[in-house]
Amino acid sequence: MLLSKSCVYGLRAALYLAAKRDGSYYSIRTMSEELDISFHFLTKILQQLTADSLLESYKGPNGGVRLSAKGKKSTLFDLVIAIDGPGLFTECALGLPGCGSEEPCPLHNSWIDTRASIENMLKRTNLTKIAEEGKEKHFRLTADGHFSWS
Amino acid sequence: MLLSKSCVYGLRAALYLAAKRDGSYYSIRTMSEELDISFHFLTKILQQLTADSLLESYKGPNGGVRLSAKGKKSTLFDLVIAIDGPGLFTECALGLPGCGSEEPCPLHNSWIDTRASIENMLKRTNLTKIAEEGKEKHFRLTADGHFSWS
DNA sequence: TTAGTTTAAGACAATAAACTCTTAAATAGG
DNA sequence: CCTATTTAAGAGTTTATTGTCTTAAACTAA
Numbered sequence: 142m143l144l145s146k147s148c149v150y151g152l153r154a155a156l157y158l159a160a161k162r163d164g165s166y167y168s169i170r171t172m173s174e175e176l177d178i179s180f181h182f183l184t185k186i187l188q189q190l191t192a193d194s195l196l197e198s199y200k201g202p203n204g205g206v207r208l209s210a211k212g213k214k215s216t217l218f219d220l221v222i223a224i225d226g227p228g229l230f231t232e233c234a235l236g237l238p239g240c241g242s243e244e245p246c247p248l249h250n251s252w253i254d255t256r257a258s259i260e261n262m263l264k265r266t267n268l269t270k271i272a273e274e275g276k277e278k279h280f281r282l283t284a285d286g287h288f289s290w291s
Numbered sequence: 292m293l294l295s296k297s298c299v300y301g302l303r304a305a306l307y308l309a310a311k312r313d314g315s316y317y318s319i320r321t322m323s324e325e326l327d328i329s330f331h332f333l334t335k336i337l338q339q340l341t342a343d344s345l346l347e348s349y350k351g352p353n354g355g356v357r358l359s360a361k362g363k364k365s366t367l368f369d370l371v372i373a374i375d376g377p378g379l380f381t382e383c384a385l386g387l388p389g390c391g392s393e394e395p396c397p398l399h400n401s402w403i404d405t406r407a408s409i410e411n412m413l414k415r416t417n418l419t420k421i422a423e424e425g426k427e428k429h430f431r432l433t434a435d436g437h438f439s440w441s
Numbered sequence: 442t443t444a445g446t447t448t449a450a451g452a453c454a455a456t457a458a459a460c461t462c463t464t465a466a467a468t469a470g471g
Numbered sequence: 472c473c474t475a476t477t478t479a480a481g482a483g484t485t486t487a488t489t490g491t492c493t494t495a496a497a498c499t500a501a
Contacts, residue, residue, distance in 0.1 A: 329461075350468055352469045353469075
């Protein structure tokens with residue numbers, strides 16, 4: 142699996158918030174139901190993003206989370222780093238510490254290119270742009286197509 | 292992590308066998324020590340490759356495992372499929388079942404390209420060719436550079 | 442001020458992945 | 472035949488990931 146489940150849930154939630162392009166707070170409970178993700182688990186993941194200032198949260202009635210200014214400008218790469226850390230983009234494909242161009246593993250030269258293409262894919266556009274594109278193309282964020290981009 | 296640890300261990304062991312270009316049997320115990328992988332764990336992984344006819348095994352004194360004819364022709368892709376299964380090359384990056392060009396997730400179009408580049412990287416050459424290249428370039432298979440391509 | 446709502450925090454439980462250990466079966470060589 | 476060696480098979484353990492539950496803190500509105 143390329144990304145952990147935590148990471149995938151975090152991405153889907155961030156995309157959900159980007160899709161709602163007003164800047165209001167959305168409750169994690171509602172998001173968890175619409176995206177079909179465990180509420181408590183999603184809460185913990187979004188706390189990481191809040192701690193990283195990609196989200197802003199507000200407690201109490203009508204509270205919830207929303208994208209921060211930083212979050213709106215951020216790319217999927219930034220979200221992946223915040224949740225899964227940088228390992229995917231720094232480590233040897235065979236897990237060999239010290240693998241590099243001086244002493245490469247058999248995959249090294251191929252892997253650095255492929256790794257860069259993964260990185261570029263995730264860096265291509267920020268959340269605001271993905272949200273605009275999503276409105277045109279009606280991207281899905283759920284298994285059942287239950288989510289509607291608005 | 293792109294590949295599971297089981298898969299990485301399996302790849303390193305298969306590359307080890309490819310590096311020894313004589314067709315003799317190598318004991319899993321020796322391989323586990325030279326590659327610094329748990330013996331019993333490596334045994335189980337190599338059993339999967341044997342079951343898939345990528346390796347041949349022989350019991351008893353001077354026994355061990357070696358690449359089969361199929362194994363020598365196989366690519367790293369074949370080994371990954373044998374150990375981790377096809378998920379990496381078939382599933383949606385956001386884990387959404389039914390994701391496809393009709394109803395894509397926000398990553399879909401980028402991901403199918405990136406996924407193909409991972410697949411191509413792993414399919415590029417077979418084990419015999421990697422072994423030849425490894426002899427020229429002295430690829431590493433261990434953390435400590437302890438392995439010598441011969 | 443009080444009750445209800447929501448995120449924060451952390452303990453806890455279930456599952457999966459990674460790793461270990463024991464026993465069985467096959468083989469070689471004395 | 473007997474013993475040592477090696478893979479096969481599978482049970483068991485540990486660790487990491489995923490998921491659940493409870494309590495606290497912040498906030499709203501009546």
